[in-house]
Amino acid sequence: MAEEEKDFIFSDICVEENLVYRKPDTLTDTELHYCPGCGHGVAHKILMEVVDELGIQNETIGVAPVGCSVFAYHYLNVDMQEAAHGRACAVATGIKRVQPDKFVFTYQGDGDLAAIGTAETIHAANRGENFLIVFINNGVYGMTSGQMAPTTLPGMVTTTSPFGRDTKIHGYPLKIANLVASLPGVAYVTRQSVHKPVNVRKAKKAFQKAFEYQKRGLGTCLVEIVSNCPSNWRMTPLESNKFVEDKMIPFYPLGDLKVPEGK
Amino acid sequence: MSKKKLMKGNEALAEAMIRAGCDAYFGYPITPQSEVIEYLSREATNRTGMVVLQAESEVAAINMIYGSAACGRRVMTTSSSPGISLMQEGLSYIAAAELPCLVANINRGGPGLGTIQPSQGDYFQATKGGGHGDYHLIVLAPSSVQEMVDYVLLGFELSEKYRCPTMLLTDGAIGQMMEKVELFEQMPRKTEFPDWATTGKPKDSDRRIITSLFIQPEKMEQINLGLQRKYREIEKNEVRYQTIDTDDADYIFTGFGLGARICTKAMELGRAKGYKIGVIRPQTLYPFPYDLYFEHSKKVKGIFDVEMNAGQMVEDVRLAVLGNTRVEFYGRMGGIIPTPDEILENFEKMFLQ
Numbered sequence: 001m002a003e004e005e006k007d008f009i010f011s012d013i014c015v016e017e018n019l020v021y022r023k024p025d026t027l028t029d030t031e032l033h034y035c036p037g038c039g040h041g042v043a044h045k046i047l048m049e050v051v052d053e054l055g056i057q058n059e060t061i062g063v064a065p066v067g068c069s070v071f072a073y074h075y076l077n078v079d080m081q082e083a084a085h086g087r088a089c090a091v092a093t094g095i096k097r098v099q100p101d102k103f104v105f106t107y108q109g110d111g112d113l114a115a116i117g118t119a120e121t122i123h124a125a126n127r128g129e130n131f132l133i134v135f136i137n138n139g140v141y142g143m144t145s146g147q148m149a150p151t152t153l154p155g156m157v158t159t160t161s162p163f164g165r166d167t168k169i170h171g172y173p174l175k176i177a178n179l180v181a182s183l184p185g186v187a188y189v190t191r192q193s194v195h196k197p198v199n200v201r202k203a204k205k206a207f208q209k210a211f212e213y214q215k216r217g218l219g220t221c222l223v224e225i226v227s228n229c230p231s232n233w234r235m236t237p238l239e240s241n242k243f244v245e246d247k248m249i250p251f252y253p254l255g256d257l258k259v260p261e262g263k
Numbered sequence: 264m265s266k267k268k269l270m271k272g273n274e275a276l277a278e279a280m281i282r283a284g285c286d287a288y289f290g291y292p293i294t295p296q297s298e299v300i301e302y303l304s305r306e307a308t309n310r311t312g313m314v315v316l317q318a319e320s321e322v323a324a325i326n327m328i329y330g331s332a333a334c335g336r337r338v339m340t341t342s343s344s345p346g347i348s349l350m351q352e353g354l355s356y357i358a359a360a361e362l363p364c365l366v367a368n369i370n371r372g373g374p375g376l377g378t379i380q381p382s383q384g385d386y387f388q389a390t391k392g393g394g395h396g397d398y399h400l401i402v403l404a405p406s407s408v409q410e411m412v413d414y415v416l417l418g419f420e421l422s423e424k425y426r427c428p429t430m431l432l433t434d435g436a437i438g439q440m441m442e443k444v445e446l447f448e449q450m451p452r453k454t455e456f457p458d459w460a461t462t463g464k465p466k467d468s469d470r471r472i473i474t475s476l477f478i479q480p481e482k483m484e485q486i487n488l489g490l491q492r493k494y495r496e497i498e499k500n501e502v503r504y505q506t507i508d509t510d511d512a513d514y515i516f517t518g519f520g521l522g523a524r525i526c527t528k529a530m531e532l533g534r535a536k537g538y539k540i541g542v543i544r545p546q547t548l549y550p551f552p553y554d555l556y557f558e559h560s561k562k563v564k565g566i567f568d569v570e571m572n573a574g575q576m577v578e579d580v581r582l583a584v585l586g587n588t589r590v591e592f593y594g595r596m597g598g599i600i601p602t603p604d605e606i607l608e609n610f611e612k613m614f615l616q
Contacts, residue, residue, distance in 0.1 A: 059463040063330070064474075073472050079461035081333050082474035084356050087326035090318070094330025094338075095461070097314045098287050102463055120326070123319035 024052035030074045037237020039227030040068060042194040043136060044075055046204040047107070051078065054211055060103040061095050063088045065117075067109035068142040076107075086117025089124035092131050103214055104131035110151040111141045114176040118150075121176065128185020128219035132210045135177065135222055138229040139248065146232035150174040153251055158232070173251065177224045181257035187218035189257040193226045193249065195241040202254075218260050226252045267445050272408045272438040275446075276341070276367060276431075277302035279415035284450040286336035287314035289327035291346060294379040295435035296369035299341045311452055321346040325353030325366075332362040333473040335460025337419055337453060341367040343435070344385050345376060347393075354428055355394030359475030359486070361493075363422035365415065366400070367431040369438040372598035380598025381435035383522055386575035389432045390549045397487055399494050401429040401501065402548040404519040408442035410546075416447060425497055432548060434571065436521050436600060494550075503546040504555055508534070512541030514614060515559055518569040519545055519576055521600070526569050529606035536607075538615075548576070556583035565589040567610050572596060589614075 026048035034040045051060055057078055064072040066085035073080035083091040088106035096104045113121050113135050121133065140158055141147040148158040148165060151173050155164040165173075181189040188210055192203035203225060210221035226248050228240035235243060270278065277299045280288065288307065290300045300317060307313040314331070318324035324340050331338045342350060347368045357364060368389060372382035389402045401421050403414045414431050422429035456462055464470040477483040507527060509515060516526040516533075523544035533540040543559065545552050560566070565588055568577040577592040584590060593609045595601045 057464060058466055061334075061461045061463065070476060073474065077464070077470055079464050079471045080473070081330060081461055082360075082472070082476050083329070084326060084352055087322070087329075087353070090323040090326035091330035091333075093316070093318075093323075094287070094289065094327035094332075095334055097316060097327070098331040098334050098336045098338075099462065119319055120323050123323065 024049050026052040026057050026077050028075055028077045032075060033071055034068065035231040037228065037230040037240060038068075039138065039194045039225060040136065042200055043134070043203070043225050043227065044072065046194070046200060047105075047134060047207050048076055050204060050207040050211060054208070056103050056211065059101070060105070061099070063092045063095070063104070063106040065106065065108040065112040066143070067112045069107050069109060069136065070143065072107050086112050086115070087120055088112065089117065089120040089129070089133065093124050093127070093129050096129060096131050100130070103211060105134055106131070107134045108136070109142065110135070110137045110139065110149045114150040114174050118176070122179065122183075125180045125186050125220045125222065126183045130214055130217055130219055131221075132207075132214055133220065133222040135224040136227050137224055137252065138227040139173070140229045140232045142229050142232055150176075153247060175252065177222060177257055180220070180222050186220045186222070186258060187213045187260045188221040189224075191224040191226060191252060191254050191257060193244060193254060195228060195244040199254070213260060224252070226254065267443045269441055270408060270444050271298060271441050272411050272433070273298035273369065274302045275408050275444050276411045276415060276438075277306070278446060279412040280339055281307050281311055281313060282447055282449045283416050283419050284311070284337060284452040285313055285339055285419075286452055287316070287331045287338045288340065289316050289318050289324040289338070290340050290342065291318050291321045291324050293343045293346045295371060295381070295438050296341050296343050296367070298438075299367075311449075313452070321349035322353070325350040325357070328364050329353055329357055329360070329362060332357065332364040333360065333461050335453070335456030335462065337423070339365040339367070341369065343369045343371045344373050344382070347385065347388070351388070351394035354400065355396055355398060356475050357428045358398035358400065358490070359396065360473050361426040362428065362473070363419075363426050364428050365418045365422055365431070366428065367433065370432060370434040372596065378598040379435065381437075381521065381571065381600060382596065382598055383434060383520060383571040383575070384573075384596065385432065386519075386548065386570070386572060389430050390551070398490060399427070399549050401425070401427055401497060401550075403429065403431050404546060404548050405431060405433050405437060406520045406524045406544065408437065408440065409444050411437060412444050412446060421501060425493055427493065427497065432520065434521055498550040501547060502550045502552045502555075504552045505544045505546060506555070507542040507544075509541030509543060509559060511539055513539040513564045514610070515541050515543055515563050515566045516569065516606070516610070517543045517566060517580060519548055522570045525601060525603055526606060528603035529569075529610070532603055532607050533610065545576075551579050551583070553579070553583040556580055557585065557587070560584035560587035563588055565591065565614050567614065568592045569601060569606050570594045571600060
């Protein structure tokens with residue numbers, strides 16, 4: 001269609017009273033660096049929608065990890081700290097212990113949380129640190145372009161398991177959410193995904209609950225998002241979402257692994 | 264003026280921390296400094312509400328320090344050599360993110376797991392950076408239990424003034440020995456925090472970001488240049504040292520911390536034998552008193568450096584004197600403390616025979 005015609009339609013439709021969705025102020029205007037089809041964008045969005053809806057933007061401190069979400073602080077419009085690789089839960093402990101009345105979350109990938117940061121994650125959860133751990137599990141090291149992660153599925157091809165993950169050599173995928181769920185200090189562990197609209201809604205609900213529990217001082221909350229990595233899985237966004245559905249979710253079943261007592 | 268108390272070095276350090284209004288301590292037990300966290304666990308929270316937390320590792324402890332320092336709190340950790348090595352990653356990040364904090368290294372003999380006996384083998388690590396990248400810690404070297412107390416307060420003040428992590432480099436002997444100390448009065452904990460601290464985004468201004476990641480080389484160079492400007496400022500303003508009887512001295516004995524203290528005794532023995540000896544003791548190891556050594560190098564016959572290591576500070580002394588005078592070194596390692604007689608004997612052998 002002609003340029004003038006397009007402009008006419010846009011200016012006609014894009015008016016305040018027709019708005020059905022607006023990005024919340026808790027997200028900055030910075031363009032995301034994530035690859036097309038990646039789950040991070042959706043996860044960022046629903047997390048920050050919850051922060052916006054709860055009205056806690058001015059009392060929330062987030063911790064970004066090392067990995068694809070290393071630049072999360074460019075997008076999340078709250079006070080942020082950038083942690084060393086794997087140390088987000090230790091950094092969050094430092095933040096929460098001196099500011100117990102503030103809301104604190106970490107946002108970490110599988111390499112950060114379940115490989116180099118396993119000790120920090122497990123011990124923070126074991127102390128029942130009263131913050132939210134957002135765990136994005138896409139079974140691969142994204143930022144360093146596709147190496148095997150602790151959560152890589154058996155048989156899955158990565159740049160460091162070019163013939164597929166052989167459990168005899170590389171061991172088995174680590175279901176760290178299940179480990180965390182077994183600890184008494186932990187309030188809430190749930191596994192969600194963002195590959196379909198219905199799952200996005202459920203994942204957002206999980207974030208709402210986690211902040212609610214944090215407010216009530218119930219202990220550690222971990223929300224795992226089983227996600228995709230089109231670029232490093234060498235798939236189209238659609239194929240990668242199908243892989244989430246067909247391969248990832250059967251291995252990492254969705255649902256609550258632990259809920260607070262009396263809930 | 265409070266009256267003097269007999270206290271162990273590590274406990275005096277812990278008491279000073281509480282009195283300085285410290286907000287949080289994160290640490291991990293390691294000999295010879297576990298008394299610090301034990302003392303704090305008994306005393307601190309009840310008295311001031313200070314957070315005291317035993318971390319799962321030194322790696323976690325230093326990152327907890329990062330988190331709470333970035334909230335503008337007055338925070339401290341302590342450890343000993345192998346544990347301090349584990350903290351180097353975190354210290355590099357803290358230096359880059361320009362967070363104030365205080366770290367005490369109750370130095371024990373290395374390398375490796377080494378020994379639990381006192382040593383000064385971590386001078387290089389403490390003064391030359393320690394972790395990756397171009398950075399410095401401000402390094403204070405107490406030589407008595409009293410200075411363990413005084414330098415806690417000084418250390419907090421310097422680290423906050425320059426937003427620069429600061430280290431007390433001391434050793435297992437000073438940590439473990441008991442001496443009379445005069446403590447300062449209890450100070451209130453902070454109730455107001457700096458603008459850069461992540462205390463929750465202000466309603467009317469931008470969010471705060473604490474990071475050491477600057478992916479653009481041009482930006483990263485600017486960050487480095489900023490750090491270097493700060494270090495030049497620290498070098499200009501914060502050099503601290505003690506000199507004893509250097510005015511008429513033909514020879515200078517030098518060392519830091521406990522080593523300097525033993526040198527002072529050796530000097531007295533030497534003076535009794537008629538040798539004109541003075542002592543220079545740097546109290547700040549970074550910034551190092553290069554000019555002081557240079558000035559003395561023009562009027563003495565030699566400088567005798569004694570350390571409880573294989574010769575580390577002596578490199579800075581040699582750098583300072585620019586070949587003006589002879590510099591010799593004597594050191595013991597592995598947790599052995601040299602005696603004053605031994606020092607004097609070696610001085611005589613090296614300089615007078």
